[in-house]
Amino acid sequence: MMEGLKRMKEYCYECDNDVDITITEKEIFTEIKGIKFSYMGEIAYCECCGNEVYISSISDENIEKANQKYREITGIIQTQEIQELLEKYDIGQKPLSKLLGWGETTIVRYIQGLMPTKEYSNRLKELFNPLKMKELLDNNNNALTKIAFKKTSDKVQGYISKTGDKKPIITANYFLNKMDVDAGESITPLKIQKLVYYAQAWLLGIFGRPLFCEDFQAWLHGPVIPDMYIHYKTLGYKSNDSLPKPSSVDCCFNEEEIMTLEMVWNVYGKYDGKYLEKLTHSEVPWQIAWRKREEENKGTEIITKESIEEYYKELKNKTNFDFGSIENLEKLYCSLA
Known part of the structure; x- marks a missing residue:
């Protein structure tokens, strides 16, 4: 018998009389739009004949619970x-x-x-x-x-x-929040820049759209967003102990973006900042921009979103990438280590 739902009187069709009933919690199996699942609902039983007794309020609550469970399974907003x-x-x-x-x-x-x-x-x-x-x-x-x-x-x-008006900072906070999940992970300002770069790069490569409008520049230590550099400048190359506690990302990403951010963390999060710097140096988008910067004797040069999208689309196809299995991508980067 459930807490607060003790014996009560209800009409039982089998007994054709008002009887005492007991309400218990039970696993109920159902199907909505071709999806079969179970949920914990409530069932009323007659204490005389033992048969189930229909109570409209309990039935409505069970329908609501079934709908909530279906929404959870399919990702429909509650x-x-x-x-x-x-x-x-x-x-x-x-x-x-x-x-x-x-x-x-x-x-x-x-x-x-x-x-x-x-x-x-x-x-x-x-x-x-x-x-x-x-x-x-x-x-x-x-x-x-x-x-x-x-x-x-x-x-x-x-x-x-x-949260700050700049999505790159919010993206950085997403990765900084991972410190609470993966104790002992070291995240330096250098590593933050590269993780945010790969988040931007892979969203362009997989979905053909940017995560944010800001552009990366080709700097000596790899792709950098100047505003992010200024934001973390005073920290130098210290460990994550010196980084400010990140503010909540406040659900600032949609489903596709979350999938991409999680993939980036799983693939690149295990490497330190210097390795990720070396990795970006080996890739075409940074090389093109850096070469142009040197040839034209410029102080800065943007790594265009077009060059990033083209390169990572090709990399996605080369590794047969999909979110369900990122082993091929991980193997590629392990081979470059």
Whole structure:
């Protein structure tokens, strides 16, 4: 018998009478849209005949639990998460629907339990990233009243101010947060630059789009974003003990970006900064920019996103890369060690 759900009287069809029932927790197997799974629900039993007794409130709760489990399995945003999104930016259900260009009552129906499509779910999930929300506001500011726009815009700007306006710094924080997971890992400013570079490079190579708009420059020690260099400049080449505690990344990445960041950490995170510097020196994008810098006697030279995308697309095809198996990519880099 579950805590707080003790014996109660309900009508039993088998006994054709009001009887005492017991509510117990049980594993329930079900199927939604071709996906079979189980979840822990509640079942009411008649204490006289032992048969299951239908209670509408329990049935509704079980349906809700089944839907929640299905959303977890398929990655569909939960109702509570949508509510959290609304509260985070202090925006109403209908205004957010309008901002997204959806029907006015779309978010209302999602809050009431209607399950969004994967496409709409992903669109909502990416808005947890304040930079994505800012982009949406900037592109569709006419969808809201001036008061509503300012209220939400102020909220968004507040989150951006906490994490910093630059996505490379937020990306660096993602890797710095790994220090809490992998005790003993040493992450220097040099290594941070290279991890952020490979995150940008592989998102371009795999998905054909950049992680952020800032460009890397070809410096003596490999690809560098000047703002990041300034941000960590005072730390020199000290160990991660001297690095500032990173702020939360605050869900600033979508599913594709998280997959890429995790892959970068798994493949490159095991190497130190000097090795990663040497690795970038062996790759075409840095070589092209560095050669141009020397030939034209320039102080700096950008490593173009086009050269990065072309090189890493070729590398992806060469290693038959996929997220389910990164062994070929790891073997490639181990061979270069």
